[in-house]
Every structure is written in structure tokens, then in C-alpha cells.
Amino acid sequence: MIKTFPKGGVHPPDNKLSCDQKIVRLPVPEQAIVPLSQHIGAPAKAVVKPMDLVKVGDLLAQNNGFISANIHAPVSGKIMKIDDCIDVSGYKNKSIIIKTEGDSFAEGIDISQDLNEEIRLTPQQITERVASSGIVGLGGATFPSHVKLSVPKGKTCDYLIINAVECEPYLTADHRLMLEKGKEILTGIRIILKALDVSSAIIGIENNKKDAITYLETLTKNVPEISVQALKVQYPQGGEKQLIKALLGREVPAPPGLPIDVGCVVFNVGTVFAIYEAVQKNKPLIERVVTVTGKAVKKPSNFLVRIGTSVQQLMQAAQADMDQAGKIISGGPMMGKALNSLDIPVVKGTSGILVLPWEDSKRAEVENCIRCGRCVTVCPLGLEPYLLSKLSQKAFFERAEDEDIINCIECGCCSYTCPSGRPLLDFIRHGKTTVMNMIKQRGKK
Amino acid sequence: MSQKLFHVSLSPHIQTRDSIQRIMLDVIIALLPALAVALYVFGLGALQTILLAVCSAVFFEYILQKFVLRVKPTVSDLSAVVTGLLLAYNLPSNLPWWMVIVGTFVAIGIAKMSFGGIGNNPFNPALVGRVFLLLSFPVAMTTWPKPLVNRTALTDVVTSATPLSVLKEGVNGGQTVSTLSAQLPSFWDLFIGTIGGSLGEVSALALLIGFIYLLWRKVISWHIPAAIIVTITIFTGTLYLLNPAVNAHPVFHLFTGGIMLGAIYMATDMVTSPMTYKGMLIFGVCIGLLTVIIRVFGAYPEGMSFAILMMNAFVPLINKFCKPKRFGEKI
Known part of the structure; x- marks a missing residue:
């Protein structure tokens, strides 16, 4: 039976242009820019200095606190400098710049493609390896994975949920990974089950990836602890709250509620593959699959690229039409970030580069709200976007807090669906940030 | 580049x-x-x-x-x-x-x-x-041209009363519905619209065809029209069963006056109707109740316009109290 979440959501055109393109390994870049903050939480602390020589997989920066992640050298070569560079956020952040020399890997990393299904490490060792390898959530949220593997005291986990929804239009990185690395992903799931000491895992996949569903169903036929669940195509099903609701009917409580409060831990399927490589191959997170797509791209592709490769190199490899390009987006069209420069590097959270043509990159003209209520209908969190947007615009932040503005997951369904083209989410984001700061201030007093 | x-x-x-x-x-x-x-x-x-x-x-x-x-x-x-x-x-x-x-x-x-x-x-x-x-x-x-006979006339038209005013005046004059029924059009005439009244409200059939189109295009939801129509049917049905001598059949009420036009096109105006489905249902039920109260107990034969305008005034209040259920909230 096909499942989905019951309230809200939209279904934008899929536009999965690159879903039949095999993953291609891109050449190692001549220079890698490696930001120190590629994850949620404290930026990592650099442990190298200019003129140092590093090999692929050497530690560049040490995690700085519990919610933080290690960063490793994606290329071998010489550290040129540690400088402020513009990253995906659009702001300048500390980054390590490496000039590539050759491509030699650090000792102990298994670079063969052989499948290794035998899990030797103990749960404790798995969590430590995931932490030392700098694995973060690759779906886009970049939450450090080792934190999720350590279930807090007093909480229990009874389901591991594998997020293979890929509900963003255009993106196909997870889809291709499942088709090409299915067995590795299955081993990865078994590794996480072992680390969490949980006995069942559900892989949630949207129904527009029928080949991946069939393939994983055949692979899991004799694996009783792992099941595959097809889901009706509905954005934002890849949001973990919506995914848990769709699969198990459980509702994660409002912030600061987490999936673990309803007995679930959620991992993106790309993260599962990274964990497989870290645990079985001792390979830190130095590369990832990135979809390069959009109507202004001649050859929509899925690339396996090293962290630190510039967006420009990816776009050239996919033959992007620079005259047509009007907007470059890191991530999908619903939640991705628009880039203001092509020198920005691929980071751990880069799931795709979407190049929109000039005519599609402008917003519709803003008209009066006609109170049609569509934003209320599509909000998967049961909020009232028209109201939150107005309250934020008029700076009534206390009332916005009473109306649960911090529950917003910024999925963008409201702005997407508004027939008056109103930038609802822009205002709501502003209000949400302000309210979060107000709450933080109150905590300090 | x-x-x-x-x-x-x-x-x-x-x-x-x-x-x-x-x-x-x-x-x-x-x-x-x-x-x-x-x-x-x-x-x-x-x-x-x-x-x-x-x-x-x-x-x-x-x-x-x-x-x-x-x-x-x-x-x-x-x-x-x-x-x-x-x-x-x-x-x-x-x-x-x-x-x-x-x-x-x-x-x-x-x-x-x-x-x-x-x-x-x-x-x-x-x-x-x-x-x-x-x-x-x-x-x-309240001067209504007689249906079908005035097609080419712009002035000096032949007029006739609407079914609703025939009913109202007849009942007020002490007659019973059954004696008036000879002067009233059949349900079929009411349904297809060959009756007197405001020019766009006469044909329930035509309005319902438009309703289906609006539902298919997802311009409106079914909540407000359904709430109005169900409320009016139940309310007038109850009155009809209690005293059929002075109260008309519910079908007569539904297909006369502005109920179809109001329920499908006027009450569902996005700007002046509630945002949530729950609010829409409350809004619709109240419009239905007010319409029947005005029609049956008030001075006017028709009450749809007044009912909708009165409920328009309550929309901000309805929006305030009919919040959607927040995700993760315990009921």
C-alpha cells in the first residue's frame, strides 16, 4: 500500500531530468576550497597550517564541541592559506585552500570498490568511527551523524528510518546512489541498526522512483529487519517530521521535539552510504554525489565530486549554458540557496546544483492577499502562513510566537502555492529568526 | 564568466x-x-x-x-x-x-x-x-419581469411575482401552501430556471454546472456550499414536517431565490470567507440558519444576501477561533 502524510504539501512538477544518468566521477580539482563550517553546530578548528602537505583523507580540522564535525582533506597537496571565502551561505567564512598535487590517499583508507558486508566493529566503535570520519546528514540539513547515533538517556529508539524520498524536484543524487550502490546501502543500514541496537528499519521512497523501489525490494527480500515502503509523491515528504508521519503515523512534537521523542532516528540514504564507506573502508567524508541539472544545462548529470570543487567546474562538466543561466541554486528549487558566485565550493551538504534559465528565475509580481487560504491548506505543520507573514512584516513578534512561528520548517509550500505571488516565507523566516533570538535572550536572564 | x-x-x-x-x-x-x-x-x-x-x-x-x-x-x-x-x-x-x-x-x-x-x-x-x-x-x-415573455422588451415589461413572494404574501394572507401550489411553478421549472427572480439566480441547474467546474479547478472547496445547503434542507425540512400548511417543501426553498447563487458564488468569495475548513463549515451553517430565519420568520421573502453579509462580519472572529491543528500538538 502506498502511504503519504495526511495534511498539507504540494506537488510541483518533478523535472527529474537526470534520473537515467549514471554517476560519473569528476576529475580531482586543481584547487580545493574547504570551509570549516559545513555542518550545523560549531565550526571545526583547523589543525593544519599553510605550507603543510596533506594526503587525501588527512584531518584538516577537528570538531569543536559535541555538535560539530571533523573535516578531512579532499585532495592531496599543499595548504596554501586559511582565508575568508564566500560559501553557500553567501557570507565569507574561514576556509582552507589546498593546491592539488597528485592524488595520494592517507594510509589505511581502502579505495577499492569491493563490497564488504561483514560488520566487525562494535556499536561503540561504529559511533566513534562515524564521528572521526566527519559524517554529517547529506540530505541538506548537515546535522552531525554521530550525535544521532548516541540515543540520549531516558529515550528509546524502536525504528530506524531511511530517508530515500528525495522530494525536491530535479534532484536525483539519492535515486542514482540507490540504483548503483544498493548493496552498500543495505550494509550501511545494518551498521546503523547495530550501532543503535534497533531491530527494524524502513526505507521510505517516493513512487516516482519505481526502479529503485523494485531493486531495493529484491535486495531486502531475505532481510527481515529492513523493509521498503513506497510513498505517494508529495513535497515536503523528505522532511523528517512528514516522513515519520507518513511511515508510522507518529507526530514529532513541536520544537524542541526531535524524532527520537517518538522512537525514531532518521538518516538520509546518502548518509547511509557515507557511513558504509567510513566503517567498512575507513574512508572519511571527502566526496559526495551531486546532481547538476536544470533547463539551462545541456547535459543534466550526476557527478561524484570531491568536497571543495568549485561550482563552476561542475557546471562546465554538465555543459551549462551560461548565456541562458539566470539563477544558480545549491540544492533543490524548493529549499535550495541561490548562489551569487561560481567560485563557491561543493560542501558536504551540496545535494545538487540547479541552473534555472533567465526567464524562470524572476519572481512573479506581488499582488494583494485575497485570503484564499491556500497557504493554510498546504502548510504541512498546520500553521497559518498568511498570518505569520503579516505579523512578521508588522513586527508583532510576540503574537507570532503565540501563533507557533518557530514550528515552521521553511519548506516553502506557502510561497510556492500563493496565487498572489506573495513572499510569505521570506517574512516568516525573518520573524522566526527574531523569535528564536527572543527565546534565547529570555533563557539567558 | x-x-x-x-x-x-x-x-x-x-x-x-x-x-x-x-x-x-x-x-x-x-x-x-x-x-x-x-x-x-x-x-x-x-x-x-x-x-x-x-x-x-x-x-x-x-x-x-x-x-x-x-x-x-x-x-x-x-x-x-x-x-x-x-x-x-x-x-x-x-x-x-x-x-x-x-x-x-x-x-x-x-x-x-x-x-x-x-x-x-x-x-x-x-x-x-x-x-x-x-x-x-x-x-x-422587487418588480420582476415575467419569465420567457419579455425577451425583446427593454421597457414596459410584463411583470409577475417571484415564487418566494407568492409564498410569503399568500401565507401572510392566511392561505395554506397547498392552496397556493397552483400559482407556484413545478420543481422542474425551479430546477432549470424558467421562473421569475433576479436574472442570474433562476436556474439551479446552470449554477450547479458551474459549481462542478469550480470544484474540478479547485477554485473553491465544497465546505461552504455544502454546509449552507445541508443546513437549509434540514431546517426547512423540519419546519415542513412540523407544519406543512404554512411551510414550503425544502426542495422549493433550495431552488428558489438566491440560495444556489449565494451558496456557490457569493458565500465562497475568498476574501470574505474563513480560511480553514472548520471555519468554513461554521460560516456555512450560520448562513443557512440566518437565511431560513429571515425567509420564514422575517419580513423579507428572501434572506440570502443579508445572511451572507452578516456572516462576513464574523469572518475575522471565525478565523481567530478556528485554527488548524498544529502538527505535533496533542488533542
């Missing part, structure tokens, strides 16, 4: 292709079957009233925005066309031409533009226009 500038903005980077114009166009399309019936039943008078109302509504909106409010005119969003069309549908087909223009001026100028244009009006503009005319020119507004 990196010299080229790109668009930047916050997500989402794609939007639906829906627009106010598209929504209004759908409403206009949905109103076309009723237009055809109006032309068939009332002929030239209906054509004149509709053209006058639509053109003057667009004209007033353009003039007021351009020269009085000095904002960019929004006539291209077609909302003025809808207001004009709906107002015309609520008028007798032989209403003097200048009254039609006064009505659209009140609807557009006072009910819509003085509150800030589309989206800001608390009351349905077309209904404000209609009620203004009804209170100002009660005789002209």
Missing part, C-alpha cells in the same frame, strides 16, 4: 502558475451557464443589465485607482468583472439602467476600493451593492 550577475533570492525558487487573474477567469467561466439561461429567460433586459454592470464596474475600478487613489490599476486581475457580473445576477433584468450603475459604484467604490481594493474588503462588494439598491429602491428591486 564569473563577471555575470545572477538572480539571488530566498527559497522557494519556483512558484505555481496560478494567479488571481486565473482564479477570477475560472469564476467567470463557471458563471457562463447561468448567463446563457438568463439570456434565454429574460432576453435583452438581462443582456443590457449584465453589460452595464460589468463595464461600469471595470470603469469605476480603473478611474478610482488611477485618479483618486493614484495606484496602479488592477482591472486586469478580472475581479471587477466578477463583481459586476455577480451584482447583475442579483438584479431584476428590467432594473433602470442608472440604478445598475449606482449599484456598481457602491459595490466597487464603497465596498471594495474604500477599504484598499482587492483582498481588503470585509464585505462581499456585489452583495453590498445589491443590498444598497434593495434598501434604496425597494419597488424597482
Whole structure:
């Protein structure tokens, strides 16, 4: 039976242009820019200095606190400098710049493609390896994975949920990974089950990836602890709250509620593959699959690229039409970030580069709200976007807090669906940030 | 290459292709079957009233925005066309031409533009226009051309009472519904619309065809019309069962007067109706109750316009108390 979440959501055109393109390994870049903050939480602390020589997989920066992640050298070569560079956020952040020399890997990393299904490490060792390898959530949220593997005291986990929804239009990185690395992903799931000491895992996949569903169903036929669940195509099903609701009917409580409060831990399927490589191959997170797509791209592709490769190199490899390009987006069209420069590097959270043509990159003209209520209908969190947007615009932040503005997951369904083209989410984001700061201030007093 | 500038903005980077114009166009399309019936039943008078109302509504909106409010005119969003069309549908087909223009001026100028244009009006503009005319020119507004016989006449038309006023006056005069039934049209006439009344409200069939179109295009949801129709059926049905001598059959109530037009096109006006499904149901039930109370116990034979306008005033309150269930909230 096909499942989905019951309230809200939209279904934008899929536009999965690159879903039949095999993953291609891109050449190692001549220079890698490696930001120190590629994850949620404290930026990592650099442990190298200019003129140092590093090999692929050497530690560049040490995690700085519990919610933080290690960063490793994606290329071998010489550290040129540690400088402020513009990253995906659009702001300048500390980054390590490496000039590539050759491509030699650090000792102990298994670079063969052989499948290794035998899990030797103990749960404790798995969590430590995931932490030392700098694995973060690759779906886009970049939450450090080792934190999720350590279930807090007093909480229990009874389901591991594998997020293979890929509900963003255009993106196909997870889809291709499942088709090409299915067995590795299955081993990865078994590794996480072992680390969490949980006995069942559900892989949630949207129904527009029928080949991946069939393939994983055949692979899991004799694996009783792992099941595959097809889901009706509905954005934002890849949001973990919506995914848990769709699969198990459980509702994660409002912030600061987490999936673990309803007995679930959620991992993106790309993260599962990274964990497989870290645990079985001792390979830190130095590369990832990135979809390069959009109507202004001649050859929509899925690339396996090293962290630190510039967006420009990816776009050239996919033959992007620079005259047509009007907007470059890191991530999908619903939640991705628009880039203001092509020198920005691929980071751990880069799931795709979407190049929109000039005519599609402008917003519709803003008209009066006609109170049609569509934003209320599509909000998967049961909020009232028209109201939150107005309250934020008029700076009534206390009332916005009473109306649960911090529950917003910024999925963008409201702005997407508004027939008056109103930038609802822009205002709501502003209000949400302000309210979060107000709450933080109150905590300090 | 990196010299080229790109668009930047916050997500989402794609939007639906829906627009106010598209929504209004759908409403206009949905109103076309009723237009055809109006032309068939009332002929030239209906054509004149509709053209006058639509053109003057667009004209007033353009003039007021351009020269009085000095904002960019929004006539291209077609909302003025809808207001004009709906107002015309609520008028007798032989209403003097200048009254039609006064009505659209009140609807557009006072009910819509003085509150800030589309989206800001608390009351349905077309209904404000209609009620203004009804209170100002009660005789002209309740003189109804006889159906089918006046197709080519613009003045000196043959008039007749509407089924609702026949019922009201008859019952007030001490007659019973069964003795009046000879003067009343059959249910079939009521359904297809060969009866007297405002020019756009007569045919339940035509209005229901438009309703199906609006539902299919997802312009409106079923909640408000269903709540109104179910409430009126239950309320008038109960009265009918209690005392069939003075109370008409529920089907008679549903297919006469402005109930279909009001329930499907006026009460569902997005700007003046609640946001949530729960709110819509409450809104619809209250409109149904008020309509029957006015029709059966009040002085007017028809109560739909008053009921909708009264409930329009409660919309902010309904929105305040009918919140959607927050995700993760325990009930």
C-alpha cells in the first residue's frame, strides 16, 4: 500500500531530468576550497597550517564541541592559506585552500570498490568511527551523524528510518546512489541498526522512483529487519517530521521535539552510504554525489565530486549554458540557496546544483492577499502562513510566537502555492529568526 | 564568466502558475451557464443589465485607482468583472439602467476600493451593492419581469411575482401552501430556471454546472456550499414536517431565490470567507440558519444576501477561533 502524510504539501512538477544518468566521477580539482563550517553546530578548528602537505583523507580540522564535525582533506597537496571565502551561505567564512598535487590517499583508507558486508566493529566503535570520519546528514540539513547515533538517556529508539524520498524536484543524487550502490546501502543500514541496537528499519521512497523501489525490494527480500515502503509523491515528504508521519503515523512534537521523542532516528540514504564507506573502508567524508541539472544545462548529470570543487567546474562538466543561466541554486528549487558566485565550493551538504534559465528565475509580481487560504491548506505543520507573514512584516513578534512561528520548517509550500505571488516565507523566516533570538535572550536572564 | 550577475533570492525558487487573474477567469467561466439561461429567460433586459454592470464596474475600478487613489490599476486581475457580473445576477433584468450603475459604484467604490481594493474588503462588494439598491429602491428591486415573455422588451415589461413572494404574501394572507401550489411553478421549472427572480439566480441547474467546474479547478472547496445547503434542507425540512400548511417543501426553498447563487458564488468569495475548513463549515451553517430565519420568520421573502453579509462580519472572529491543528500538538 502506498502511504503519504495526511495534511498539507504540494506537488510541483518533478523535472527529474537526470534520473537515467549514471554517476560519473569528476576529475580531482586543481584547487580545493574547504570551509570549516559545513555542518550545523560549531565550526571545526583547523589543525593544519599553510605550507603543510596533506594526503587525501588527512584531518584538516577537528570538531569543536559535541555538535560539530571533523573535516578531512579532499585532495592531496599543499595548504596554501586559511582565508575568508564566500560559501553557500553567501557570507565569507574561514576556509582552507589546498593546491592539488597528485592524488595520494592517507594510509589505511581502502579505495577499492569491493563490497564488504561483514560488520566487525562494535556499536561503540561504529559511533566513534562515524564521528572521526566527519559524517554529517547529506540530505541538506548537515546535522552531525554521530550525535544521532548516541540515543540520549531516558529515550528509546524502536525504528530506524531511511530517508530515500528525495522530494525536491530535479534532484536525483539519492535515486542514482540507490540504483548503483544498493548493496552498500543495505550494509550501511545494518551498521546503523547495530550501532543503535534497533531491530527494524524502513526505507521510505517516493513512487516516482519505481526502479529503485523494485531493486531495493529484491535486495531486502531475505532481510527481515529492513523493509521498503513506497510513498505517494508529495513535497515536503523528505522532511523528517512528514516522513515519520507518513511511515508510522507518529507526530514529532513541536520544537524542541526531535524524532527520537517518538522512537525514531532518521538518516538520509546518502548518509547511509557515507557511513558504509567510513566503517567498512575507513574512508572519511571527502566526496559526495551531486546532481547538476536544470533547463539551462545541456547535459543534466550526476557527478561524484570531491568536497571543495568549485561550482563552476561542475557546471562546465554538465555543459551549462551560461548565456541562458539566470539563477544558480545549491540544492533543490524548493529549499535550495541561490548562489551569487561560481567560485563557491561543493560542501558536504551540496545535494545538487540547479541552473534555472533567465526567464524562470524572476519572481512573479506581488499582488494583494485575497485570503484564499491556500497557504493554510498546504502548510504541512498546520500553521497559518498568511498570518505569520503579516505579523512578521508588522513586527508583532510576540503574537507570532503565540501563533507557533518557530514550528515552521521553511519548506516553502506557502510561497510556492500563493496565487498572489506573495513572499510569505521570506517574512516568516525573518520573524522566526527574531523569535528564536527572543527565546534565547529570555533563557539567558 | 564569473563577471555575470545572477538572480539571488530566498527559497522557494519556483512558484505555481496560478494567479488571481486565473482564479477570477475560472469564476467567470463557471458563471457562463447561468448567463446563457438568463439570456434565454429574460432576453435583452438581462443582456443590457449584465453589460452595464460589468463595464461600469471595470470603469469605476480603473478611474478610482488611477485618479483618486493614484495606484496602479488592477482591472486586469478580472475581479471587477466578477463583481459586476455577480451584482447583475442579483438584479431584476428590467432594473433602470442608472440604478445598475449606482449599484456598481457602491459595490466597487464603497465596498471594495474604500477599504484598499482587492483582498481588503470585509464585505462581499456585489452583495453590498445589491443590498444598497434593495434598501434604496425597494419597488424597482422587487418588480420582476415575467419569465420567457419579455425577451425583446427593454421597457414596459410584463411583470409577475417571484415564487418566494407568492409564498410569503399568500401565507401572510392566511392561505395554506397547498392552496397556493397552483400559482407556484413545478420543481422542474425551479430546477432549470424558467421562473421569475433576479436574472442570474433562476436556474439551479446552470449554477450547479458551474459549481462542478469550480470544484474540478479547485477554485473553491465544497465546505461552504455544502454546509449552507445541508443546513437549509434540514431546517426547512423540519419546519415542513412540523407544519406543512404554512411551510414550503425544502426542495422549493433550495431552488428558489438566491440560495444556489449565494451558496456557490457569493458565500465562497475568498476574501470574505474563513480560511480553514472548520471555519468554513461554521460560516456555512450560520448562513443557512440566518437565511431560513429571515425567509420564514422575517419580513423579507428572501434572506440570502443579508445572511451572507452578516456572516462576513464574523469572518475575522471565525478565523481567530478556528485554527488548524498544529502538527505535533496533542488533542
